[in-house]
Amino acid sequence: MFAANIHFPDHSEYVAGAYLVFLGLxxxxxxxxxxxxxxxxxELVELNELADEQGGITGHAGRTGHE
Amino acid sequence: xxRATAAVLRKELRLELRTPQSVPAMALFSITTFVVFHFxxxxxxxxxxxxxxxxxxxxxLGAMLGIARLFVADREEGGFDGFLLAPVDRTSLFxxxxxxxxxxxxxxxxxxxxxxxxxLLGPSPSNVGALIGLLALADLGIAIVGTLVGALAxxxxxxxxxxxxxxxxxxxxxxxxxxxxTTPLLTDGGAHAVAARWPLTIALYDLVFGLVAYAxxxxxxxx
Amino acid sequence: MYGKRLRALSIATAxxxxxxxxxxxxxxxEDADQGFVQKIFYLHVPMAIVALCGFVFGGICAIAHLRxxxxxxxxxxxxxxxxxxxxxxxxxxxxxxxxRAAWGHWWVWDEPTLVSFLIIFLLYACYQPxxxxxxxxEKQARYASVFAITCGAFVPxxxxxxxxxxxxxxxxxxxxxxxxxxxxxxxxxxxxLAMTLLYVTLWKYEMTAKNVHAQLRxxxxxxxxxxxxxxxxxxxxxxxxxx
Amino acid sequence: xxxxxxxxxxxxxxxxxxxxxxxxxxxxxxxxxxxxxRVLATLLAPHAxxxxxxxxxxxxxxxxxxxxVGLLGHEPLLYKDLSARENxxxxxxxxxxxxxxxxxxxxxxxxxxxxDEPIRELSRGMVQRVAACRAVLHxxxxxxxxxxxSNLDPAATAALEPLIGRSSGxxxxxxxxxxxxGLKDADLVLGLRAGKAELHGSAHDFDAAAIGAxxx
Numbered sequence: 001m002f003a004a005n006i007h008f009p010d011h012s013e014y015v016a017g018a019y020l021v022f023l024g025l026x027x028x029x030x031x032x033x034x035x036x037x038x039x040x041x042x043e044l045v046e047l048n049e050l051a052d053e054q055g056g057i058t059g060h061a062g063r064t065g066h067e
Numbered sequence: 068x069x070r071a072t073a074a075v076l077r078k079e080l081r082l083e084l085r086t087p088q089s090v091p092a093m094a095l096f097s098i099t100t101f102v103v104f105h106f107x108x109x110x111x112x113x114x115x116x117x118x119x120x121x122x123x124x125x126x127x128l129g130a131m132l133g134i135a136r137l138f139v140a141d142r143e144e145g146g147f148d149g150f151l152l153a154p155v156d157r158t159s160l161f162x163x164x165x166x167x168x169x170x171x172x173x174x175x176x177x178x179x180x181x182x183x184x185x186x187l188l189g190p191s192p193s194n195v196g197a198l199i200g201l202l203a204l205a206d207l208g209i210a211i212v213g214t215l216v217g218a219l220a221x222x223x224x225x226x227x228x229x230x231x232x233x234x235x236x237x238x239x240x241x242x243x244x245x246x247x248x249t250t251p252l253l254t255d256g257g258a259h260a261v262a263a264r265w266p267l268t269i270a271l272y273d274l275v276f277g278l279v280a281y282a283x284x285x286x287x288x289x290x
Numbered sequence: 291m292y293g294k295r296l297r298a299l300s301i302a303t304a305x306x307x308x309x310x311x312x313x314x315x316x317x318x319x320e321d322a323d324q325g326f327v328q329k330i331f332y333l334h335v336p337m338a339i340v341a342l343c344g345f346v347f348g349g350i351c352a353i354a355h356l357r358x359x360x361x362x363x364x365x366x367x368x369x370x371x372x373x374x375x376x377x378x379x380x381x382x383x384x385x386x387x388x389x390r391a392a393w394g395h396w397w398v399w400d401e402p403t404l405v406s407f408l409i410i411f412l413l414y415a416c417y418q419p420x421x422x423x424x425x426x427x428e429k430q431a432r433y434a435s436v437f438a439i440t441c442g443a444f445v446p447x448x449x450x451x452x453x454x455x456x457x458x459x460x461x462x463x464x465x466x467x468x469x470x471x472x473x474x475x476x477x478x479x480x481x482x483l484a485m486t487l488l489y490v491t492l493w494k495y496e497m498t499a500k501n502v503h504a505q506l507r508x509x510x511x512x513x514x515x516x517x518x519x520x521x522x523x524x525x526x527x528x529x530x531x532x533x
Numbered sequence: 534x535x536x537x538x539x540x541x542x543x544x545x546x547x548x549x550x551x552x553x554x555x556x557x558x559x560x561x562x563x564x565x566x567x568x569x570x571r572v573l574a575t576l577l578a579p580h581a582x583x584x585x586x587x588x589x590x591x592x593x594x595x596x597x598x599x600x601x602v603g604l605l606g607h608e609p610l611l612y613k614d615l616s617a618r619e620n621x622x623x624x625x626x627x628x629x630x631x632x633x634x635x636x637x638x639x640x641x642x643x644x645x646x647x648x649d650e651p652i653r654e655l656s657r658g659m660v661q662r663v664a665a666c667r668a669v670l671h672x673x674x675x676x677x678x679x680x681x682x683s684n685l686d687p688a689a690t691a692a693l694e695p696l697i698g699r700s701s702g703x704x705x706x707x708x709x710x711x712x713x714x715g716l717k718d719a720d721l722v723l724g725l726r727a728g729k730a731e732l733h734g735s736a737h738d739f740d741a742a743a744i745g746a747x748x749x
Contacts, residue, residue, distance in 0.1 A: 140614070148604075
């Protein structure tokens with residue numbers, strides 16, 4: 001029971017909660033950005049294949065449809 | 068500017084007189100709300116801050132009905148285009164519409180405030196002049212902001228939803244000052260003076276939003 | 291190009307946030323009245339100030355949009371308000387937690403700053419629905435700008451009114467920085483700087499993302515000009531005019 | 534050029550109409566005819582290109598043009614709950630025209646007897662007559678007519694001819710769906726399809742068949 005030795009000031013759980021809210025918001029934002037990034041990636045891959053097709057370079061399986 | 072304002076205002080009032088829509092609906096809504104408050108609060112008479120709150124909430128919600136309808140005829144019957152084709156200052160449309168809305172609010176309150184006194188108010192209102200002054204200042208603010216919000220929401224598909232959602236928070240400062248200012252007038256035990264800061268703050272609000280509306284209203288008219 | 295200097299900005303933000311929080315916990319003395327709970331102050335108040343400034347900044351961008359007719363200003367305004375709204379959620383949550391810790395209630399009406407903030411948050415919550423319900427993109431931009439300007443002017447007025455309503459019932463305890471002791475004030479100012487940097491960084495991220503999106507769209511049009519433009523989901527978010 | 538979001542409603546349309554002559558614009562639905570008229574009436578701002586109406590560059594000098602053009606579109610731009618007389622008087626006040634002018638016009642189009650009935654109770658043809666009065670109330674130099682004959686019987690068309698017809702002596706831009714009828718009315722012809730000018734020139738150079746091909 002070593003945890004009992006650590007002294008926490010009064011109401012420290014509220015302070016921790018407030019700072020966790022801040023952290024949580026940031027993480028949610030990161031998640032949204034991650035979603036956007038994957039969408040950009042998918043679109044770029046698609047466009048890249050399109051460019052290859054137009055350039056006459058074969059070997060690609062063609063576009064995999066678009067959104 | 069004055070000619071065009073007078074023309075639009077005359078047209079507006081004539082339309083409302085020909086087929087009364089806003090004023091009767093607003094007045095009826097106000098009185099119904101008083102009845103609803105009677106049952107919801109389970110009181111037969113109220114006074115002081117409670118009375119002031121009930122009065123202002125009712126008047127404000129009633130005003131929402133008028134605001135939502137303010138530009139409907141112009142939108143649906145081509146009134147905006149007809150106005151824009153004329154060689155007149157576009158601000159005159161704002162001034163005329165705000166004046167019309169002010170007239171509707173005053174007309175409604177001529178019915179609703181006495182009805183409130185009769186139906187719900189315990190003490191008889193002490194300083195009637197001060198009450199009228201506060202009502203007039205608040206009405207001016209509601210008319211200015213209401214016209215702006217009405218024009219803002221008219222092009223959207225969710226017009227009727229957006230009007231109260233935007234207008235109510237925008238009018239909270241008016242509500243705070245009007246309710247605080249009216250409280251001593253509706254309290255038992257004689258005439259209390261209204262603290263000057265309430266009417267002054269409403270006047271400041273009216274001034275600021277009058278200028279904002281003057282600056283931005285033109286942009287709501289272009290197609 | 292919005293991505294310029296974004297890396298430097300991100301690093302500065304990270305450093306300043308770590309510094310601010312370290313100062314808050316290890317340097318600033320404990321408050322005599324509130325004790326440890328007062329540490330929320332260094333998070334909540336800078337966040338509120340930055341969010342409010344973000345709303346006003348959105349209004350200023352909207353003025354520039356109406357004056358110049360340049361759609362990029364509308365996007366700046368949109369992103370500014372969008373980010374301020376996200377911070378606003380944080381402000382309301384941390385404010386509520388603070389109220390619970392300090393006064394034992396999850397919400398207090400005596401704190402004018404918090405109450406004003408709630409009103410402003412409720413108002414700006416209509417920004418996106420308003421945008422969403424106007425179909426013509428040009429009209430949407432114009433109407434959103436009018437909304438942003440009107441509400442930008444509303445922010446200070448609302449504060450005056452709400453503070454007036456409470457000034458005579460309760461003395462001000464929190465939020466005024468004038469009477470803070472030195473170390474507390476320093477910590478507060480560093481936190482404010484950190485929060486401002488965070489806001490600017492997020493704003494730039496979002497603008498860069500919008501720019502990437504627009505560039506992708508114009509690339510797609512160049513590569514497949516005859517392909518019918520996918521109309522995409524209708525959204526409240528404006529997009530940069532693609533070249 | 535006028536874009537709607539991603540779509541382009543009018544692109545590369547270049548016409549000039551000499552004063553006093555009539556341009557008839559043909560084209561299938563959605564070709565951009567109404568957009569063209571709204572741009573000329575200063576109700577829509579062009580996104581690019583030059584538009585000069587009555588010697589004023591749009592949209593910068595739009596305020597100079599307003600009051601010198603009359604628009605008769607699909608919408609009558611009249612309040613349905615007001616009478617013809619009230620509507621015209623309202624517009625007369627906006628345009629700073631004396632109100633007797635409204636009475637004269639009502640008389641001229643044969644609406645004298647029904648001038649006090651609300652617009653709501655009038656037939657489409659009658660509404661169109663009142664709308665034509667509204668469009669020419671301020672004696673505009675340029676008339677913009679969007680299919681003016683669509684709701685009118687021959688008698689009404691004849692009644693409106695001195696106001697909005699060729700004999701009115703005004704510069705006119707008219708849209709039409711009827712190749713043969715429209716051609717008779719025209720000095721110049723413009724054919725639009727999908728926002729682009731397909732044919733353009735003097736009315737003598739085209740026959741109804743060439744114009745009918747636009748709709749194919």
